[in-house]
Amino acid sequence: MKLQFELQKEEKNTKARLGTIHYGGKIYETPMFMPVGTQATVKTLSPEELKEMKSAIILSNTYHLWLRPGEDIVKEAGGLHKFMNYDGPILTDSGGFQVFSLAKPKDITEEGVTFKNHLNGDKLLLTPEKSIEIQNKLDSDIAMSFDECPPANASYSYLKQSVERTLRWAKRGKIAHQNPNQMLFGIVQGGYYEDLRKFSATETVKLGFDGYSIGGVANDHESKENMYKAFSYSTTYLPKEKLRYAMGIGEPIDIIEGVIRGIDLFDCVSPTRLARHGHALTKDGQVNLKNAKYKKDFTPIESDCDCYACKNYTKAYIKHLINASETFGARLLSIHNIRFLIRLTEEIRESIKTDTLLEYKEEFIKRYYGENYGKK
Amino acid sequence: MKLQFELQKEEKNTKARLGTIHYGGKIYETPMFMPVGTQATVKTLSPEELKEMKSAIILSNTYHLWLRPGEDIVKEAGGLHKFMNYDGPILTDSGGFQVFSLAKPKDITEEGVTFKNHLNGDKLLLTPEKSIEIQNKLDSDIAMSFDECPPANASYSYLKQSVERTLRWAKRGKIAHQNPNQMLFGIVQGGYYEDLRKFSATETVKLGFDGYSIGGVANDHESKENMYKAFSYSTTYLPKEKLRYAMGIGEPIDIIEGVIRGIDLFDCVSPTRLARHGHALTKDGQVNLKNAKYKKDFTPIESDCDCYACKNYTKAYIKHLINASETFGARLLSIHNIRFLIRLTEEIRESIKTDTLLEYKEEFIKRYYGENYGKK
Numbered sequence: 001m002k003l004q005f006e007l008q009k010e011e012k013n014t015k016a017r018l019g020t021i022h023y024g025g026k027i028y029e030t031p032m033f034m035p036v037g038t039q040a041t042v043k044t045l046s047p048e049e050l051k052e053m054k055s056a057i058i059l060s061n062t063y064h065l066w067l068r069p070g071e072d073i074v075k076e077a078g079g080l081h082k083f084m085n086y087d088g089p090i091l092t093d094s095g096g097f098q099v100f101s102l103a104k105p106k107d108i109t110e111e112g113v114t115f116k117n118h119l120n121g122d123k124l125l126l127t128p129e130k131s132i133e134i135q136n137k138l139d140s141d142i143a144m145s146f147d148e149c150p151p152a153n154a155s156y157s158y159l160k161q162s163v164e165r166t167l168r169w170a171k172r173g174k175i176a177h178q179n180p181n182q183m184l185f186g187i188v189q190g191g192y193y194e195d196l197r198k199f200s201a202t203e204t205v206k207l208g209f210d211g212y213s214i215g216g217v218a219n220d221h222e223s224k225e226n227m228y229k230a231f232s233y234s235t236t237y238l239p240k241e242k243l244r245y246a247m248g249i250g251e252p253i254d255i256i257e258g259v260i261r262g263i264d265l266f267d268c269v270s271p272t273r274l275a276r277h278g279h280a281l282t283k284d285g286q287v288n289l290k291n292a293k294y295k296k297d298f299t300p301i302e303s304d305c306d307c308y309a310c311k312n313y314t315k316a317y318i319k320h321l322i323n324a325s326e327t328f329g330a331r332l333l334s335i336h337n338i339r340f341l342i343r344l345t346e347e348i349r350e351s352i353k354t355d356t357l358l359e360y361k362e363e364f365i366k367r368y369y370g371e372n373y374g375k376k
Numbered sequence: 377m378k379l380q381f382e383l384q385k386e387e388k389n390t391k392a393r394l395g396t397i398h399y400g401g402k403i404y405e406t407p408m409f410m411p412v413g414t415q416a417t418v419k420t421l422s423p424e425e426l427k428e429m430k431s432a433i434i435l436s437n438t439y440h441l442w443l444r445p446g447e448d449i450v451k452e453a454g455g456l457h458k459f460m461n462y463d464g465p466i467l468t469d470s471g472g473f474q475v476f477s478l479a480k481p482k483d484i485t486e487e488g489v490t491f492k493n494h495l496n497g498d499k500l501l502l503t504p505e506k507s508i509e510i511q512n513k514l515d516s517d518i519a520m521s522f523d524e525c526p527p528a529n530a531s532y533s534y535l536k537q538s539v540e541r542t543l544r545w546a547k548r549g550k551i552a553h554q555n556p557n558q559m560l561f562g563i564v565q566g567g568y569y570e571d572l573r574k575f576s577a578t579e580t581v582k583l584g585f586d587g588y589s590i591g592g593v594a595n596d597h598e599s600k601e602n603m604y605k606a607f608s609y610s611t612t613y614l615p616k617e618k619l620r621y622a623m624g625i626g627e628p629i630d631i632i633e634g635v636i637r638g639i640d641l642f643d644c645v646s647p648t649r650l651a652r653h654g655h656a657l658t659k660d661g662q663v664n665l666k667n668a669k670y671k672k673d674f675t676p677i678e679s680d681c682d683c684y685a686c687k688n689y690t691k692a693y694i695k696h697l698i699n700a701s702e703t704f705g706a707r708l709l710s711i712h713n714i715r716f717l718i719r720l721t722e723e724i725r726e727s728i729k730t731d732t733l734l735e736y737k738e739e740f741i742k743r744y745y746g747e748n749y750g751k752k
Contacts, residue, residue, distance in 0.1 A: 039696070039697075040693070040696065041697055041704045041705075043702065043704070044420075044703045044707070045704065046704070046707075064700075068696065068699060068700055069692070069695075069696040069699070073671065073672060073692060073696075076672055076674070077690065077692060078674075083690075083692075083693055084693065085688045085693075295445065295449060296449060296452055298452065298453055298454075312461045313461055314453065316445070316449060316453060317416070317453065317459055317460065317461075319445075320415070320416065320444065320459075321415075323444060323445070324415045324440075324444055326415055326417045326419065327419060327420045327703050327706070327707075328419070328420060328421065328422070329417075330703070331420070331422075331703075
């Protein structure tokens with residue numbers, strides 16, 4: 001059963017879109033935040049908890065599952081859904097980002113990327129065909145083309161060559177793709193250059209994919225302006241009827257700005273990573289529960305939040321768990337933080353319905369980031 | 377609402393007993409295994425999961441909660457039940473065992489024990505009164521008297537003095553006790569000496585407690601014989617209508633032998649600790665999921681187990697999680713291991729009902745430990 005996307009509405013004042021995803025007899029709405037389950041588990045959480053917090057698509061990492069336990073074991077288990085007991089939609093990345101960021105590539109050639117396995121130091125080669133083969137075996141619902149992920153500060157000439165190579169790799173991956181139940185997305189790269197993004201998007205669309213991802217936007221934390229430009233430069237040239245996914249983006253304002261520029265899907269490890277460090281996302285900004293002021297705070301993280309953590313536990317208790325290095329603390333904060341981002345997308349969808357997304361954005365920024373956000 | 381215990385039946389062939397505990401409108405049965413939530417959380421698990429695996433009383437550690445977050449914070453939160461969101465019965469220990477094992481006592485005097493806080497090295501004094509005061513504030517349902525926990529190899533003369541001191545401490549604690557909703561247990565010590573156990577039990581009973589614990593049996597892993605003797609030497613002199621609790625005992629055979637000798641309550645950190653190391657308890661013995669042979673084992677840990685882990689996940693998946701240091705693996709194994717010990721007590725109770733506990737024991741040993749168990 002292949003996942004189906006339908007565009008339902010475009011906002012009047014922005015490029016924001018409402019959409020529906022039909023999958024396994026259920027309907028999910030976009031824009032959507034997708035929690036990350038790197039190693040076939042969203043850290044500390046059960047599939048039932050993910051469903052309770054209304055998560056839909058979750059993401060898992062091809063690179064990690066390739067190295068451990070290995071795609072053949074996942075295939076023998078009946079695919080990733082059965083292996084990890086999650087019957088909602090699953091998206092896998094191509095492994096490219098990890099090869100470039102985590103494994104330190106030894107050599108990038110036309111064939112693919114040679115790199116060191118970060119677990120045991122073995123030399124390995126990841127190619128467009130291999131990435132697709134692994135994802136075919138994992139049997140995710142949405143697979144990614146293998147792309148080169150150049151550093152944010154790469155030169156124009158390097159990026160130009162890289163975009164061209166990513167296109168050739170996308171083509172090879174498309175030919176190698178053999179799982180009829182799995183969507184395959186093309187990836188738009190091109191840094192912050194309008195002409196490169198346009199070229200990358202236009203040519204990738206010509207190859208014809210089930211959806212399109214925007215890569216190369218998550219590495220650069222220096223300039224949000226650039227990130228948002230890259231969103232616009234990309235989505236402008238993408239077909240309306242296909243899903244668009246901004247890879248690795250999960251900061252609340254970036255989700256909102258991404259939606260405004262026509263993006264449907266977002267993912268990020270931040271909600272669970274922040275949780276492990278004792279940080280909670282709230283409408284009034286991020287709070288650090290390690291702070292002494294929460295010692296006797298017997299109120300929930302957010303009194304109007306409907307998550308399991310907020311309905312049952314106080315900041316003082318969660319703070320205690322985090323201080324005592326008790327996993328249940330990270331679990332409660334992961335539940336809250338993921339639910340926070342999912343609630344954010346629920347509110348975004350409501351504001352698209354009423355064509356009030358820009359007003360929502362202003363309101364959200366004021367509370368979350370403060371009155372002076374964006375002012376120099 | 378004070379917890380109520382009722383003795384329901386004694387087995388024909390052993391000293392095993394069936395009992396019921398009335399608490400919060402619910403009825404629980406003994407013999408019972410109590411999971412340990414050292415720092416106001418049973419590691420990795422939620423209260424809902426504990427209930428799903430039919431756990432009843434859980435144990436929490438006075439020493440740990442005293443140091444962090446502090447008993448006053450727990451009291452302000454409305455007591456331990458509210459703090460950790462567990463509405464089943466909670467038992468707290470006295471802090472004695474931790475002071476003697478974890479904190480390395482500097483000085484044992486008639487007043488109490490001076491020791492080093494294991495978190496920050498501060499010098500602290502724990503007295504019988506202080507232990508009770510802390511437990512009163514934690515508002516557990518069953519509190520323990522503060523006892524001296526001498527090493528297993530202590531001399532007869534030391535043990536004799538120690539038992540006498542423990543009696544004086546028990547008396548002081550009883551006077552200090554001020555929580556009308558909380559049971560207070562006395563503790564029987566005396567090593568493996570029949571006369572000391574008899575003296576300790578008889579004199580502690582004279583002081584009049586709501587139940588009785590058997591201490592000093594968990595430290596010695598060398599001689600099970602000695603442990604079982606200490607059980608018998610103690611329970612022989614305890615009133616039938618009161619609960620009896622073997623502190624820190626959770627090895628399956630020790631639970632069975634304890635029940636045979638008239639013990640009702642058991643606790644141990646082993647099921648969650650084993651889980652974190654990838655070990656699963658099964659009827660056919662303990663298995664280590666790190667073992668390569670489980671790599672492609674797509675069957676549950678135990679096919680006839682009704683726990684969440686066995687109903688939804690394979691050994692191959694849990695092995696992957698453990699290998700990848702994913703917390704969800706420890707969580708699934710904790711669920712299974714605790715449920716295993718609770719199922720063990722369910723089966724023990726069934727066999728008491730039909731007066732077949734000794735047969736059950738033989739059968740259990742054969743499968744779990746093998747034909748040659750106990751043979752030299």
